[in-house]
Amino acid sequence: MDRRIQKTRQLIMNTFLDLLAEKGFERITISDIAERANINRGTVYLHYVDKFDLLDKCIETYVELLLNHCANSADTNLSASAFQSVFEYLEKNFTIYKLLLSNEGVGFFRSRLYDIIAQTVTEVIGIKPENNAFSNGVTTHFLTSGFIGVLEWWINNSMPCNVQEITVQLMFLLEPYTKRLVSL
Incomplete structure (x- = not known):
């Protein structure tokens, strides 16, 4: 897998985990993840279907x-x-x-x-x-x-x-x- 893809997925997952610790799963949105990670929402959706897919991964x-x-x-x-x-x-x-x-x-x-x-x-x-x-x-x-x-x-x-x-x-x-x- 391309290193850029790996880095982006890791950034999204780490951001998700940080938000999970702060807010709990129910209150996290894809917009929250994108904003915190300083990427576009589309980038998150490029790698994960939704926050449930991200949680599963x-x-x-x-x-x-x-x-x-x-x-x-x-x-x-x-x-x-x-x-x-x-x-x-x-x-x-x-x-x-x-x-x-x-x-x-x-x-x-x-x-x-x-x-x-x-x-x-x-x-x-x-x-x-x-x-x-x-x-x-x-x-x-x-x-x-x-x-x-x-x-x-x-x-x-x-x-x-x-x-x-x-x-x-x-x-x-x-x-x-x-x-x-x-x-x-």
Whole structure:
């Protein structure tokens, strides 16, 4: 992709995020974005259909960045190093993820993140369908909901404990459960 296009899209997205933090999604207009970015409204429309499209692209971008970070981590299992890597990344990028997780009208980010984590959990735990003791759906959604809940609590409360503490606590909570999964 042409560097000018990349720079313009990044300018629009950064401006959108600044306005999102200031005004909330409902009050943002394309005119606000164009004026703040010092570009024409037509330029915004050249890259994005409307503010909902811009929100979708923003969500996809930041979910992808988090996923790429996780994929580049050496460990992709339900392990301390995997959790620690996720929380370190979130700590480094705290402002943007707090905005996307807590801003009114942006529940789409949480929903998209939930879907991706649920898919990953399903792949990682790999419960055998012939085992009647556990249901893939129940197990996947239990682990995903718990992880998302902890992640939201940690972000929305401005990281009340450090990365090591949250990792240790998660592993303590998951230890009996992961042992059962391994034995399946």
